[in-house]
Amino acid sequence: MTLLAAFADERATAERLASELGAPLHLVALHRFPDGESLPIVPATSGHVVVYRSLNRPDRKLTSLLLAADAWRRAGASRLTLVAPYLCYMRQDAVFRPGEPLSRDVVSGWLRAAFDRVITVDPHLHRTPDLAVLLGPETLTLSAGSLLADAIGPGADDWVIVGPDAESAQWASRVAAALGAPSVMLSKTRLGDRSVRLSSTGLELVRGRATVLVDDVSSSGGTLRQAVQRLLAAGAGSVDVAVTHSLLRPADERRLHGAGARRILCTDSCRPDGAVRLAALLASTLKDDFK
Numbered sequence: 430m431t432l433l434a435a436f437a438d439e440r441a442t443a444e445r446l447a448s449e450l451g452a453p454l455h456l457v458a459l460h461r462f463p464d465g466e467s468l469p470i471v472p473a474t475s476g477h478v479v480v481y482r483s484l485n486r487p488d489r490k491l492t493s494l495l496l497a498a499d500a501w502r503r504a505g506a507s508r509l510t511l512v513a514p515y516l517c518y519m520r521q522d523a524v525f526r527p528g529e530p531l532s533r534d535v536v537s538g539w540l541r542a543a544f545d546r547v548i549t550v551d552p553h554l555h556r557t558p559d560l561a562v563l564l565g566p567e568t569l570t571l572s573a574g575s576l577l578a579d580a581i582g583p584g585a586d587d588w589v590i591v592g593p594d595a596e597s598a599q600w601a602s603r604v605a606a607a608l609g610a611p612s613v614m615l616s617k618t619r620l621g622d623r624s625v626r627l628s629s630t631g632l633e634l635v636r637g638r639a640t641v642l643v644d645d646v647s648s649s650g651g652t653l654r655q656a657v658q659r660l661l662a663a664g665a666g667s668v669d670v671a672v673t674h675s676l677l678r679p680a681d682e683r684r685l686h687g688a689g690a691r692r693i694l695c696t697d698s699c700r701p702d703g704a705v706r707l708a709a710l711l712a713s714t715l716k717d718d719f720k
C-alpha cells in the first residue's frame with residue numbers, strides 16, 4: 430500500500446497530483462513550538478510513503494521534512510519516496526571562494542540518508558553530470574521542457590529560443606527542439622546576488638522575431654531582466670520568459686515586466702498558481718506505485 434502525503438502549505442499543488450493518481454492526499458500535521466522548532470506528526474503506515482515537498486524556501490522546509498522522514502521510519506514505513514519538483518542548493522555546486530561549503534553535497538547527503546528515492550524536475554545540473562551519484566541510484570530527473578514548449582504555444586516558425594547563460598543550454602535546447610525553433614545562448618558573468626553582466630554575440634537572429642528566454646530557475650530575476658533588455662536592444666519583436674522554477678517575488682516580476690517581458694511562464698513547482706502544471710508528468714512516474 431502506498432500513501433501520498435504533503436504539508437499543508439503545498440496542499441493545492443499536492444492535491445492536483447493526488448487527483449492525477451486517483452489517490453487520497455494525507456497531510457502532515459506541523460506543530461511549531463514557541464521557540465520556532467517544528468514537530469511534524471505524520472500519517473503512520475507500514476507501507477510506502479510518497480511525500481510531495483518542493484524545496485523552495487528550503488531553510489524553512491528541510492528540518493521538518495527530515496524529521497517527518499524519521500517519523501515515518503519509526504512508524505515502520507517500508508519505503509520513502511520524496512517528490513521534490515524543485516531541488517534546493519544545487520547552484521552551490523562548487524566551493525567558489527575559500528571558506529564556503531559545498532552545499533549541493535551537504536543537502537544531497539541529508540536527502541539521500543532520509544529517502545530511498547527522489548524524483549525531481551529540471552534540477553540545476555551545471556557541474557553535476559549525474560544526480561544519482563549524489564542522491565542514490567533510484568533518483569529520477571524529469572524535464573518540464575515539453576510542457577513549457579506547449580505553454581509557449583504555436584507559432585514555431587517565428588520563435589527564437591534564447592538561453593541567458595551557458596548553463597541554460599540544456600533546458601533551452603530541449604524547449605527549442607520541442608518547438609522546432611532555433612536557439613541562441615548568451616554568456617553571463619555574475620557580479621553579485623542580484624547583479625549579472627550578459628554578453629550578447631550572435632543576436633542578429635532575434636531581430637524582428639518573437640523570442641523566448643528559457644532557464645531552469647529565476648531567483649531574483651536579475652539574469653532574465655538583463656537578458657530581456659539585451660534582446661529588445663537587439664531588435665527582438667517580443668520577449669517572453671519561460672522558466673521551470675520561479676522563485677520570483679511579485680516585485681521581481683513587476684520589474685521583469687517593466688523591463689519589457691511580455692509573458693512570464695513557469696510551472697507550479699514553487700508557486701501554486703504557476704500556469705504549467707506538473708501533476709500529470711509527476712503522476713506518470715508514480716502510477717505503478719498507486720495501482
Ligand code: R5P
Binds near residue numbers: 622623646648649651
Ligand atoms: C544559474 O545559473 C541559474 O540557471 C539561473 O540563471 C540563476 O539562478 C538566476 O538567478 P537570478 O534570477 O537571481 O539572476
